[in-house]
Amino acid sequence: MANLPETATYDAGVYQLETTDPVIGGADGKDNASARNLANRTAYLKARVDLMETIVSQADAEAGISTTLKGWNALRVRQAIQASGVHYKNYLAYSDDQTLSDTNIGGVVGFSGGLSKTFTLPALSGLAIGSTICIVNVGTGLLTIDCHAGDFLQCNSTSISSIPVLPGDDLIVTMSTEKWVCTGGLARIKYSSAFAFGSGYQKLPDGKILQTGTITTSSSADVTFTFPIAFPNNALAVIAAPSGASSVFASVNTITTTSCKVSAWVSNTAARSALGCYIFAIGY
DSSP, rough: OOOOOOOOOSSSOOOOOOOOOOOOOOOOGGGHHHHHHHHHHHHHHHHHHHHHHHHHHHHHHHHHHOOOHHHHHHHHHHHOOOOOOOOOOOOEEEEEEEEEEGGTTEEEEEESSSSSSEEEOOOOOTTTTTEEEEEEEEESSSSEEOTTTOOOEEEEEESSSSEETTTOOOEEEEEEEEEEEEEGGGGGGGSSSOEEEEEEEEEEETTOOEEEEEEEOOOSSSEEESSSOOSSEEEEEEEEESSSSSEEEEESSOOOOEEEEEEEETTTSSOOOEEEEEEEEEEE
16 A cells, blocks of 8 residues: 655645545545645645754754654753743863863853953854854953964954954854854944055044154155045044154144145244154045
């Protein structure tokens, strides 16, 4: 005796046998139409349950048990705890170099040391996407977060293998596809486009840009200083200061979004002076 073939589709209805239907068996027989509809629906629902079991398997592992029902309960309890304001499963503190592991996934890792130390993130291989670790530096030493060999960390658009976490700072990392991603914390601010920086300039979140540099003036004419980057709108102020010289002062004129002219003068005279000067400019 053979079983009816099943297809994992949710049939729109269940066939009703009529009094006029002939008695015909077999896989396509009229008498088996209702059973086929129900078998197809059952196969469809089983496929959906299998998918849910795949999703809940992580909850099973976190609960340290094997039954799906208890795994679901663990997941629901965790969600209830998070809803009450507690978002991490544990808090583990270390004061020395540490290689983090699965135990730290979903928890807070605290650094309480007074010397410079390093925490190494778990290897990405074998971790579930979405695995998250919160790291806080509650000590007085510098904490460096390193990736496992071959892994990398993405902060905004920058890919790095390590990141410093200063005393009082924090960092949240979450596993994405084949990489760790900085998803929160003060340690990632320096990689924000609002704080973009380069040789001689620093951008601020309110749109202002700070720029610095050095220049040597001339004893015969103004010298042009070109800003490291152009101000998009306006240079608000530029200051020139002589480098280590006495009885001289520096002046700035002809300020544009890209440059300014700098001169140095001997005090109480009209004589120009050739010497090194520091430049500081602010604009937006």
